[in-house]
Amino acid sequence: MLWLVGILIVVALIVGPSAWVKFTLKRYATERLDFPGTGGELARHLVQRFELNNVNVEAAQEGQDHFDFVQHVVRLSPSVLNGRSLTAVAVAAHEVGHAIAHEKKETISRLSTRYLPLAHFARRITAGLLLGWPVITLVLQLPYAVPLHALVVGVSGFLAVLVQLVILPEEWDASFNKALPILAEGNYIPQEDLPKVKKILTACALTYVAAALIRVLFVWRWFKR
Numbered sequence: 001m002l003w004l005v006g007i008l009i010v011v012a013l014i015v016g017p018s019a020w021v022k023f024t025l026k027r028y029a030t031e032r033l034d035f036p037g038t039g040g041e042l043a044r045h046l047v048q049r050f051e052l053n054n055v056n057v058e059a060a061q062e063g064q065d066h067f068d069f070v071q072h073v074v075r076l077s078p079s080v081l082n083g084r085s086l087t088a089v090a091v092a093a094h095e096v097g098h099a100i101a102h103e104k105k106e107t108i109s110r111l112s113t114r115y116l117p118l119a120h121f122a123r124r125i126t127a128g129l130l131l132g133w134p135v136i137t138l139v140l141q142l143p144y145a146v147p148l149h150a151l152v153v154g155v156s157g158f159l160a161v162l163v164q165l166v167i168l169p170e171e172w173d174a175s176f177n178k179a180l181p182i183l184a185e186g187n188y189i190p191q192e193d194l195p196k197v198k199k200i201l202t203a204c205a206l207t208y209v210a211a212a213l214i215r216v217l218f219v220w221r222w223f224k225r
Contacts, residue, residue: 021206024199024202024203025203028085028086028087028090028199029085029087029088031085032086033084034190035089035189036188038081038088039085039091040057040081043074043076043092043096046096047099050100054103055074056073057081058075059078059081060077065077065094065095066098067095067098067102069112072099072102074096074099076092076095080092086197086200089189090204093178093182094201094204095174097182098174098178101170101178108169111166111170115163122163171204171206175201176201179201179204180197180198180201
């Protein structure tokens with residue numbers, strides 16, 4: 001019985017952050033007619049305000065908001081790009097916060113340029129080992145061992161989570177050293193909405209960590225089959 005309780009606790013710790021992030025972003029996605037512009041318009045305004053001359057703002061797939069530091073592009077979901085909600089405004093400001101740090105070559109921006117490629121590499125390795133391990137053992141003429149397969153894939157998955165935790169200070173910087181002061185001091189939103197914006201910006205900072213944790217859970221569920 002204790003092992004079942006342990007599994008439930010682990011699942012809760014993994015699923016909890018992701019569920020909270022999604023709930024928070026959706027909770028404050030209601031359109032606000034009192035806002036002067038959309039998330040995309042705010043992003044373009046901030047790009048001009050902070051003189052990020054090489055940065056463009058483009059559309060991305062829904063839920064794929066990010067700053068591409070290689071191509072110097074702030075990419076926003078349609079709901080953020082065209083939306084007039086607290087979530088749209090906060091997410092747009094968060095991604096521009098990344099752009100500010102990178103374009104101004106702040107020390108904090110080196111975390112993603114150094115470690116984000118490692119996170120992508122770890123994710124590809126995890127996917128490859130998950131699907132290809134039986135073939136690998138066949139080619140190398142090794143006995144197939146499910147526990148060893150699980151261990152290798154599990155380590156790769158947790159490595160991806162670890163890398164995202166290393167990058168977390170940069171996400172926190174984009175939310176609370178960049179986006180929050182911009183929104184608080186620029187009269188872009190009513191002051192009474194700031195507590196809600198803080199929750200959204202916290203969710204923005206934890207998005208990638210939560211996603212990495214969910215991938216670990218996916219690996220565990222795959223082996224349970």
